[in-house]
Amino acid sequence: MPVTIKVSEETFTPRQQAVLTAALDLLVENGDGLTMTAVARRASCSKETLYKWFGDRDGLLTATVQWQAAKVRMPVVDRSHLNAKALRLSIEQFARDLLTVITGEVSITLNRTAVTHAAQEKDSLGIIVLENGPLAIRRRLKPILEAGRDARLLRFDSSEDAYRTFFGLVVRDVQIRLLLGDKALTQTNVVANIEADVKAATDQFFALYGAKANP
Structure with missing residues (x-):
């Protein structure tokens, strides 16, 4: 199902x-x-x-x-017919949504404001962003990774560790550079490279956690 x-x-x-x-x-x-x-x-x-x-x-x-x-959509896979291609497409879609959303102007502004408020203990915006942003997004992908493990397409001991690795491969240093206003990295450049970055991150993730890569 x-x-x-x-x-x-x-x-x-x-x-x-x-x-x-x-x-x-x-x-x-x-x-x-x-x-x-x-x-x-x-x-x-x-x-x-x-x-x-x-x-x-x-x-x-x-x-x-x-x-x-x-806007980072929950991937949908069919456990009874899950294969490597379907799993990969789902993970790529998630990576594409994730990178598009967190590097957009809205998310950058929201995170900057939340970090400032948290540092000043100004209000609860920091906790609101953490609980309903990064942690909520994490909860959407982990069941898909676990479905891949159950289908013996992925191998890992901890879905939390696998997700953190995936996030690092997709986001790299792009978000922090945008948050800090790195003039060498524009959102136009990020958008232009999203497809290539998504493919590279997915390739790297399967190289680390794909069942064939970890006999």
Whole structure:
């Protein structure tokens, strides 16, 4: 049967999606300047509606991070017919989504703001981003890696270690360089090289963890 995880935080109505998109736009434009009033104005809705949907500002921030992280889609594989090609395509899709999302302007701005807030112990944005961004994304791929292991297509002792290796191969130093404003690395260059980087990372991952590579 297909391996899927229904993630409730990804379930937003079209109207809620429009509000969360407006919140992301404001984060990119203003960083710390995200308020319920500003989001309501940008999204053409009432603050009462925002409070009803999201509870408070932290609830809105949580949903906003979840909406951004949901762009890294959960791969779907069929355990009963899983083969090396299907597994590879699923992992490549995940890598493509991951690299596209975390190197985009929205994620860079969101992470910069979260790191600043965490350093200043300003609010809970750092924890919100950690729990609903990187950790949530990790939970989407690990079952796929474990399905590959169960099908004897991958070999590893710990899916956590395998995921960390995969993340390192895909992201390398690109995210930190963008976060620090490395002028030698532009988002245009990142986008242009995504397909090649995804293929290289997937090749390297299977070289390390593919069943044939680890008899």
